[in-house]
Amino acid sequence: xxxxxxxxxxxxxxxxxxxxxxxxxxxxxxxxxxxxxxxxxxxxxxxxxxxxxxxxxxxxxxxxxxxxxxxxxxxxxxxxxxxxxxxxxxxxxxxxxxxxxxxxxxxxxxxxxxxxxxxxxxxxxxxxxxxxxxxxxxxxxxxxxxxxxxxxxxxxxxxxxxxxxxxxxxxxxxxxxxxxxxxxxxxxxxxxxxxxxxxxxxxxxxxxxxxxxxxxxxxxxxxxxxxxxxxxxxxxxxxxxxxxxxxxxxxxxxxxxxxxxxxxxxxxxxxxxxxxxxxxxxxxxxxxxxxxxxxxxxxxxxxxxxxxxxxxxxxxxxxxxxxxxxxxxxxxxxxxxxxxxxxxxxxxxxxxxxxxxxxxxxxxxxxxxxxxxxxxxxxxxxxxxxxxxxxxxxxxxxxxxxxxxxxxxxxxxxxxxxxxxxxxxxxxxxxxxxxxxxxxxxxxxxxxxxxxxxxxxxxxxxxxxxxxxxxxxxxxxxxxxxxxxxxxxxxxxxxxxxxxxxxxxxxxxxxxxxxxxxxxxxxxxxxxxxxxxxxxxxxxxxxxxxxxxxxxxxxxxxxxxxxxxxxxxxxxxxxxxxxxxxxxxxxx
Numbered sequence: 122x123x124x125x126x127x128x129x130x131x132x133x134x135x136x137x138x139x140x141x142x143x144x145x146x147x148x149x150x151x152x153x154x155x156x157x158x159x160x161x162x163x164x165x166x167x168x169x170x171x172x173x174x175x176x177x178x179x180x181x182x183x184x185x186x187x188x189x190x191x192x193x194x195x196x197x198x199x200x201x202x203x204x205x206x207x208x209x210x211x212x213x214x215x216x217x218x219x220x221x222x223x224x225x226x227x228x229x230x231x232x233x234x235x236x237x238x239x240x241x242x243x244x245x246x247x248x249x250x251x252x253x254x255x256x257x258x259x260x261x262x263x264x265x266x267x268x269x270x271x272x273x274x275x276x277x278x279x280x281x282x283x284x285x286x287x288x289x290x291x292x293x294x295x296x297x298x299x300x301x302x303x304x305x306x307x308x309x310x311x312x313x314x315x316x317x318x319x320x321x322x323x324x325x326x327x328x329x330x331x332x333x334x335x336x337x338x339x340x341x342x343x344x345x346x347x348x349x350x351x352x353x354x355x356x357x358x359x360x361x362x363x364x365x366x367x368x369x370x371x372x373x374x375x376x377x378x379x380x381x382x383x384x385x386x387x388x389x390x391x392x393x394x395x396x397x398x399x400x401x402x403x404x405x406x407x408x409x410x411x412x413x414x415x416x417x418x419x420x421x422x423x424x425x426x427x428x429x430x431x432x433x434x435x436x437x438x439x440x441x442x443x444x445x446x447x448x449x450x451x452x453x454x455x456x457x458x459x460x461x462x463x464x465x466x467x468x469x470x471x472x473x474x475x476x477x478x479x480x481x482x483x484x485x486x487x488x489x490x491x492x493x494x495x496x497x498x499x500x501x502x503x504x505x506x507x508x509x510x511x512x513x514x515x516x517x518x519x520x521x522x523x524x525x526x527x528x529x530x531x532x533x534x535x536x537x538x539x540x541x542x543x544x545x546x547x548x549x550x551x552x553x554x555x556x557x558x559x560x561x562x563x564x565x566x567x568x569x570x571x572x573x574x575x576x577x578x579x580x581x582x583x584x585x586x587x588x589x590x591x592x593x594x595x596x597x598x599x600x601x602x603x604x605x606x607x608x609x610x611x612x613x614x615x616x617x618x619x620x621x622x623x624x625x626x627x628x629x630x631x632x633x634x635x636x637x638x639x640x641x642x643x644x645x646x647x648x649x650x651x652x653x654x655x656x657x658x659x660x661x662x663x664x665x666x667x668x669x670x671x672x673x674x675x676x677x678x679x680x681x682x683x684x685x686x687x688x689x690x691x692x693x694x695x696x697x698x699x700x701x702x703x704x705x706x707x708x709x
Contacts, residue, residue: 128169131162182275186267190238196694197232198240204228205246219684223643225250227688229260231695239264244272248279258282283340328362336362341374345381352385359385360393372402379408386412391419398454410456414478415519421455425478428452432472433509435488435499442505444468445475469508476512481525493528510568518572526576529568533589571600579606587616595620595637602637608646617641618649621678622656631677642681647689650682657682 126145134144139154148157193201204225239247244265251261262269262282273282335347352359363378370378379397382390390412397409398421413421434441445452448459448471456478461470484496491499501509510529517525570589574582586601595617605613617637624634631638656678659671 126161126165128165131158131165134158135162185241185271188238188266188268190236190266193232193237193240194694197237197691198243200691200694201228201232201240201243202246205243205250219642219680219687223639224684224687224691226257226260227643228691228695229257229264231692233260233263235695235697237264237695238266239269241268244269248273248276248282252279252281283343328358328365332358332362333365337366341377345377348378348381349384352382356385356387357389360390364393372405375400375402375405376408379405379412382412383415386415388416388418391416395420398456406454407456407458410478411519414456414516415521417480417482417520422478422480424451424455425475426480426483429475429479430483430487432475433487438499440499440501440505440509442472442501442503442509444472444505469505473508473512473515476509477515477519479516481513481516481520481522493522493525497525497528514568514573518569518576521576523576523578526573527581530570530573530577530585531568533585534592536593571604574601575604580610582606583610583613587613590616590620595624595634599636599640602640602644605644607644609644611646614641614645614649617645618653618656625656625671625674631674638677638681642684645681645685647685647692650685650689653678653682653685 130145134142135158139158144154144158144161146157146161148154152160192198204221207221247261247265248269251258258281265272265282270282273279332347332351336344339347348359348363351362360382363382367375367378375397379394382394394409394413398406398413400406400409410421413419414425416422428445432443432445434443445468448457448467452471452475453459457471457474459471461467481493485491485493488496488499497510497513500506513525514529516522517529574585577585583605586598586605589601590598590613598620602609602613602617608614609617618641621634621638621641625631657675659675
C-alpha cells in the first residue's frame with residue numbers, strides 16, 4: 122500500500138467518499154478502497170503526531186465536587202438521554218407524534234422536584250441543550266448541580282452556566298457560612314462577619330465574610346442569584362448586602378437588584394426604598410416607587426392616598442373625579458411620570474398613577490364602608506369610569522388583592538372586552554381637552570383578566586377560566602389559560618377539551634386552535650389520556666365544514682393523547698414508590 126499521499130488529499134477523499142473520488146493510495150491485494158484509505162489515514166496521522174514537539178504538561182483540573190443527591194432511576198435516565206437526543210417518531214407527513222423538545226422542560230422540572238442528580242455521562246448533552254435554549258437553563262443547571270458548573274469551567278461554549286448558575290453557588294456559600302458559625306452566633310453567621318446597615322451604612326446587620334466576598338467578586342448574574350438566596354434566608358442581611366455597594370453600582374445593575382427585592386418584599390425594606398426614590402436613575406426611582414406602593418402601610422402609599430382622596434369624591438351615589446392640575450415635584454419624587462404617552466391626556470395620566478399606587482383598603486373607608494364589588498359597580502361621572510377602573514385593576518394586581526381582583530374581573534359569562542358603560546356622556550370636566558380621559562373616545566380595554574386572575578387562588582382561577590370558556594369558547598382564552606396552575610384542575614381541563622370537541626364538530630381546522638392544543642399537551646392532567654381516546658376517531662364532517670378537517674382533528678387528538686401518555690410515563694419513571702402510591706386516582 123502506497124502512503125505518499127498528502128494529508129489534505131486523504132481528507133478530501135474521505136469527505137467526498139471513495140465512490141465519488143478514487144483514494145490517492147494503492148490498496149493491498151484483496152483490500153477494498155475504503156479500507157485502504159483508512160489505513161493510509163492512520164499511518165499519516167501517526168507520522169504527523171510523531172513530528173510534533175512535546176509541550177509542557179498542563180496541571181490536571183481539580184476533581185469534580187461530589188453531588189450527594191440520589192441518581193436517576195434507570196428508566197428515567199434512558200428517558201433523559203432520549204429527550205436530549207431529540208429523537209421523535211415520524212408523523213407520516215403530519216405531525217401526530219409528541220414533540221419531545223417541548224417535553225424536556227417538564228421532565229427537568231419533575232426531576233428537580235424529586236431532588237435527583239444528572240448522570241455524569243449526560244452532563245455535556247445537558248449543557249449543550251441549555252446553551253441552545255435559554256428557557257431550559259435554570260432547571261438544567263439545577264439538575265446538573267455543582268458538577269455541571271465544574272464542567273462548564275473547562276469549555277468556553279458553556280460559560281453561560283457560570284453567569285446563570287449562581288443560585289447553587291449562593292446556596293453553598295450560605296451553607297458554608299452557617300457551618301462555620303460558632304455556637305450561639307446570631308442567624309447562624311460567623312461572629313466576625315462584617316456589619317452593614319441598609320439605610321446609612323452604620324454597623325447593624327452582620328454579613329458573612331464568604332457571602333460578602335462572593336458579592337464583591339462574582340459575575341453579575343451570580344450576584345443576583347446570591348442576593349435572592351440571601352434575601353430568602355434572611356431579608357435584613359440581603360438588604361445590608363445590597364446597601365454595602367449600592368452607591369457604586371451601575372444604574373442598570375441597581376435596577377435589576379432593586380427588582381429582585383420584589384419576591385421577598387417586607388415593611389423592613391421601606392427605608393432603603395425611600396432612599397432609592399432620590400436615585401439619579403429615573404427607572405430606579407420608578408421601580409422603588411412601585412415597590413413602596415405594594416406595601417400598603419408605607420409612607421409613600423399614604424402620600425398617594427392623600428392625593429387620590431383629593432381627586433375623588435362620592436355624592437348622590439355617583440363618583441366624581443377631579444384630576445390633578447399639575448404634576449409637582451413631590452409627585453414626581455414618588456414615582457409619578459410627568460410626561461404621558463402619545464395620545465393620553467396629562468391629567469388622566471397623572472390621575473391613573475395616583476390611584477394605582479393608593480392602598481385599595483382606603484376606598485372602602487372613603488365610600489361609606491362599601492365592599493370592592495359595590496364600589497366597582499358605582500357610576501362615575503364625566504367619562505372617567507374606564508380610567509378609574511383601569512387604575513384599580515393595576516392596583517389590584519400590584520397589591521395582590523383577591524377581593525378587588527374578583528370584583529374587577531366580574532362574571533366570566535360577561536362579554537370578554539365589554540367594560541361597564543357610563544350613563545353620563547363624556548364632555549364635562551373630563552372634556553375633550555388635554556385632561557380628557559383616554560378611554561372616553563373609544564371602547565377601552567381597561568380590564569386585563571389574565572393579570573387579575575393571577576391574584577386569585579389557583580382553584581378559583583381555574584373555575585373562572587372554565588366558566589369563561591364554556592360561555593365564549595377558546596378564541597379569547599389563550600392568555601387566560603397561560604396563568605392557570607399546571608396541571609389544569611377540573612373542571613378547566615374538561616372545559617378545554619369540550620371546546621375543542623365543539624370546534625371539531627363545527628368543521629373548523631385544528632390549526633386555528635394550535636396554540637390552545639399546544640397548551641393542552643403541556644397542561645392537561647396526564648391521567649386524562651384514556652378518557653380522551655374516543656376523540657381520536659375520525660368524525661363525520663358537516664356539510665358546510667372545511668374539507669378534510671375530520672382527519673386533521675383525529676391526528677391532532679392522537680398527538681394530544683400520545684403526549685399525555687408519554688407525560689404519564691415520564692412521571693412514573695421519576696416517582697419514588699411511595700409518591701406513586703399517594704397520588705390520587707384520576708377523575709372519571
